[in-house]
Amino acid sequence: MSKLxxxxxxxxxxxxxxxxxxxxxxxxxxxxxxxxxIQLLLDVLKATTDEAKKGRYRxxxxxxxxxxxxxxxxxxxxxxxxxxxxxIHIAAGSVGYSYDRLFRPYIDQTLTEVWVxxxxxRSKHQIMNFLRFCELLVKSAxxxxxxxxxxxxxxxxxxxxxxGRLRELRDSLNKxxxxxxxxxxxxxxxxxxxxxxxxxxxxxxxxxxxxxxKGPFQIGFCDYDLRECHxxxxxxxxxxxxxxxxxxxxxx
Numbered sequence: 001m002s003k004l005x006x007x008x009x010x011x012x013x014x015x016x017x018x019x020x021x022x023x024x025x026x027x028x029x030x031x032x033x034x035x036x037x038i039q040l041l042l043d044v045l046k047a048t049t050d051e052a053k054k055g056r057y058r059x060x061x062x063x064x065x066x067x068x069x070x071x072x073x074x075x076x077x078x079x080x081x082x083x084x085x086x087x088i089h090i091a092a093g094s095v096g097y098s099y100d101r102l103f104r105p106y107i108d109q110t111l112t113e114v115w116v117x118x119x120x121x122r123s124k125h126q127i128m129n130f131l132r133f134c135e136l137l138v139k140s141a142x143x144x145x146x147x148x149x150x151x152x153x154x155x156x157x158x159x160x161x162x163x164g165r166l167r168e169l170r171d172s173l174n175k176x177x178x179x180x181x182x183x184x185x186x187x188x189x190x191x192x193x194x195x196x197x198x199x200x201x202x203x204x205x206x207x208x209x210x211x212x213x214k215g216p217f218q219i220g221f222c223d224y225d226l227r228e229c230h231x232x233x234x235x236x237x238x239x240x241x242x243x244x245x246x247x248x249x250x251x252x
Contacts, residue, residue: 004047011040015064026086027071028105028236034068079198084238090209092231097209098224099136102234106199111142113196118206119188121151122158127165129207132224134169138176147173150183198239204232 018033038061045057078084090097114137121130130149137144154162170180191206203209211228213221220227 004044007040007044007047011037011044014040018064022067022071026088027075028086029101031068031071031075032105034064034071038064038068079238082239084236086236088234088236090229090232090234093211093228095220095226095228097229098227099133099207101225102203103133103136103193103201104140106195106197106201106236107137107140107142108197109141109143110197111140111144111195113146113148114144115148115150115192115194116207117150117188117190117192117194118208119152119185119191120206120208121149121166122154122162124161124165125212126208127162127169129210131169133207134173134178134180138173138178144178146179146181148181148183150185150188152186152188153184200237200239202235202237204234205230 014033015037018030018037021027021030021033041057041061041064045054045061048054048057075084088102116130116133118130120126134147137147149166153159166180166182170182173180191203193201193203195201209229209232210224211230213219213227215221
């Protein structure tokens with residue numbers, strides 16, 4: 001396959017995904033895919049010398065740009081009215097739901113602070129999940145400067161391990177000018193992630209949505225887009241008047 005054909009195949013794949021998400025009313029995710037696909041198609045247009053193909057590419061680009069603009073306006077209107085609600089059902093064994101896929105559409109340059117309420121950031125693999133979520137925030141386009149975690153405590157000697165791992169993560173985040181505040185709650189049950197830009201994401205299983213692989217050399221061990229998921233439901237809301245609580249210092 002030629003380089004140009006490969007570029008076109010990549011653009012087609014991303015735009016096909018955008019249309020699928022659009023049809024499922026997963027509009028913020030669809031918008032991200034439309035934007036990525038349009039950029040890929042623009043790169044194809046620049047590399048094409050065939051004038052007939054250029055014309056077809058321009059027509060496709062205009063169509064996708066028009067739809068992307070419609071989605072952007074629709075989401076903005078629902079956000080302003082406080083009516084935005086999207087629900088994603090993740091079936092058992094399904095793939096394609098990495099944190100990047102789930103959260104990136106709601107991370108923008110206005111995001112400065114994140115609240116994570118999850119009673120099960122306790123064991124090693126659960127703290128690794130939280131680490132992956134923090135890594136997404138570090139490398140995102142946002143300007144996150146503070147992350148608040150409220151979780152449950154481990155019992156007995158495992159509590160010291162939990163606190164030690166979270167202290168290590170806190171110290172690592174400090175290198176990126178991001179502070180991590182941790183609170184422990186014995187009564188916390190609900191799982192919710194709140195962004196300071198107004199987005200609220202509720203996941204039935206919290207961050208612990210991935211099944212373990214059978215071994216470290218199995219596909220999906222590193223790339224969570226290829227990792228099978230447990231069944232759960234994700235509810236996404238937007239509240240332009242989001243009220244948040246600033247938690248205290250790290251208690252661990």
